[in-house]
Amino acid sequence: MSLTVNRAGLGARRGDGPAGWLFTLPVIVVLGLFMLVPVLMALWVSFSDWTGRGSPLAPGTGFVGFENYAAITSGGGLAERNFGIAMRNNAWYALLVVPLQTGLSLGLALLVNRAVLRGRGFFRTAFYFPSVTSSVAITVLWLFLFSTSGAVNQVLSWIGVNGPNWFNEPAGIVHVALGNPEGPAFLTGSDFLGVSWWDWLSGPSVAMSALILMAVFTTSGTFMLLFLAALQNIGPELDEAGRMDGASAWQRFWRITLPQLRPALFTVLTLGLIGCWQVFDQIYTGTQGGPGKTTVTPAYLSYEAAFTDQAWGQGAAISFVLFAVIVVFTLFQRWVLRERDASKRVEKRIAKGAKA
Template sequence: MARRGEGSAGWLFTLPVIVILGLFLFVPVLMALWVSFSDWTGRGSPFSAGTGFVGFDNYAEITSGGGLPERNFGIALRNNAWYAVLVIPLQTALSLFLALLVNRAALRGRTFFRISFYFPSVTSSVAITVLWLFLFSSTGVVNQVLSWVGMNGPNWFNDPRGIVHVALSAVGVEAGPAVLTDADILGVSWWDWLSGPSIAMAALILMAVFTTSGTFMLLFLAALQSLSPDVDEAGRVDGASTWQRFWRITLPQLRPALFTVLTLGLIGCWQVFDQIYTGTQGGPGKTTLTPAYLSYESAFTDQRWGQGAAISFILFLIIVAFTVVQRWALRERGVAKRRMRQYRMTARENGGAS
C-alpha cells in the first residue's frame, strides 16, 4: 500500500521527462498532423491565417489521385514492402543463429566473436553506405570478382528491373500476362509489384542485414542466458533431439525476445531513410525510393509539406497495423503453455529426485 505523498513524489520526479516529451515529441507530432490536413507552404507558422484547412485532400492525392504523387507513393510502398519482406526474416534468422553460436560454452574466443559480430552495428550508417556503394560500383570489388566468371557489366547496378523480372528475362519472358499488367494498385501494376527488388535495392538489403544482425544478436543472447537449463535438460531426459529441444523448448521461451526483434526490425525497415539519402536518392528509376525518403522529398524539395506529412502518418499507420498483426501471430497459445508447463514440472521432478 502506497504511503501518503508517494504518488505526488512520483509525479514530481517524472514531471521533467513528461515536459520534455511534451515539448519535443507530442507537440511536434500534433503540429505535423495539422500540417497533413492543411496547405501549408513551409513559410511562416503553420497556424497562421494564410494556411488553410484542406481536409483529406493530401491523403487522397497520394492514395487515389491518379497522378504522379499516387504512382510515386505506390512505387515507394512496393520497394519498401520487398525490403521489409526480405530484411526482417534474414536478419532475425541470422541474429538468432549468431546468438546460439556465441552462447555455446565450448566455443573458444566467444568475446572476440561477439565484438566482431556486433561491430557493424555501431559503425556509422553513412560510412557503411558509402563503402557499400563503392564495393558495388562498376569498378568495385564485387564487379571484379564477378568478372572472373564472366558476370560483370558496367551498368548492372543501374538496372531498374526487379530481380524477378531479370530472372524471367533470362529465360525469354519479357512481359507479364494481361491479368497482371492491366490491374494496378496505387498506380503500379501487379506485374511491377511482383517484380522483386532491383539489384540496387538488393544490395541495400544485404547491407541492412549485415549492419543490424549484431544488435539483435545481443537481444537474443541476453534472452538465451536468462533461460533455465533445467527445462532443456527435461527435454533431453524425454529423448528429444537437438532440433526438437530448440524448436519445442528454447524457441517458445524466446517469444518475448523474438517479438522485440521483429518489432524493431519492422520499424527500422519501414523507416529506412539515411541509406537512401546518402546512397541512391531513390535511383535507379525510383527502384530504391522509400516512403520515408518520399516524405522528405515531397516536403523539403517540392515544398509540399502537407503531402509529406500525410505520407508520414500513413507510414505510421502501416507500422502500427503490422505490429498489431505481429503481436497477434506471436501470442502464446494454450498448447504451447501446457507443453512448457509440463517440461517445467518434469524439470522440478528431476531436480527433486537428484
C-alpha cells in the same frame, strides 16, 4: 493495531503521488514540447495547404481535409504513382530484411552461446561491430564495393559475368531472372496505388537488393545480443531434460528453446519491422532513390515531397500513412506471437468431445 498500520501505510502511498508527479514533470514537459507538440503540428499540416513559410498555425493556412491523403492514395497522378513505387520498394525491403536479419541474428546468438566455443568474447564483438559503425560510412563503402570498378564486379568478371552497369538495372530481380517479360494482361491491366500488379511482383531491384544485404549485415549484431540475453536466461535443466527424453538437437530447439524466446522474438521482429519501414539515411546518402526510383522509400519520399517539392501537406500525409502501416503490422505481429492459453484449448477439446 494491524488496521492502524495498514491505514498508515496506505496514507503514505497516497502521499507519494504528488512527489512522483513532481519528479516526472520535467520529463513530461520535455517530451510534450519536443515530441507531442511537433507530432500534432505535423498532423495539422497533413490536413492543410501550408506552403512552408511562416507558422503552420498562421491565419493564412487553410484546412483542406483529406486532399493530401487522397492525392497520394487515389489521386491518379504522379504523387500517387511515386507513393505506390515507394510502398512497393519498402514492402520488398521489409519482406526480405526482417526474416533474414532475424534468422541470422538467432543463428549467431546460438553459436556464441555455446560453452564449447573458444574465444566467444571475440566473436561477439566481431559480430556486433558493424552495428556500432556509422550507417553513412557503411553505405558509402557498400556502394563503392558495388560500383563499376568495385570489388563485386571484379569478382563477377572472374567467373565470366561481365556487366558493369548491372547495378543500374531498374527492373526487379524477379523480372530480370525471367528475362523481363511483358507479363499477363490481368496483372498489367490493373494497378494498386498507380503501380501495376505485375510491377508489384517484380521484386527489389539490384540496387535495393544490395541495400537489403547491407541492412542484414549491419543490424544482425544488435539483435544477436537480444537473443543472447534471452538464451542465457533459459535454465540448462530444460535442455538436459530434453536430452534425457531422447530429443534430438532440432527437437530441443524447436520444442524447448524457441518457445522460451517468444518475448525476445517479438521484440526483434517489432524493432526490425519498424526500422525497415523507416529506412532513410541509407537512401539519402547512397542512391537518392535511383536508379529509376527503385530505391525510393516512403520515408525518403516524405522528405523529398516536403523539402524538395515544397508539398508540405503531402509529405506530412505520407509520414502518417507510414505510421499507420507500422502500427497495423505491429499489432498483427503481436497477435500472431501472442501467448496461447493451453487450458482454454483443453477445455474446448473436452467440450467438443462431450458434444460428440
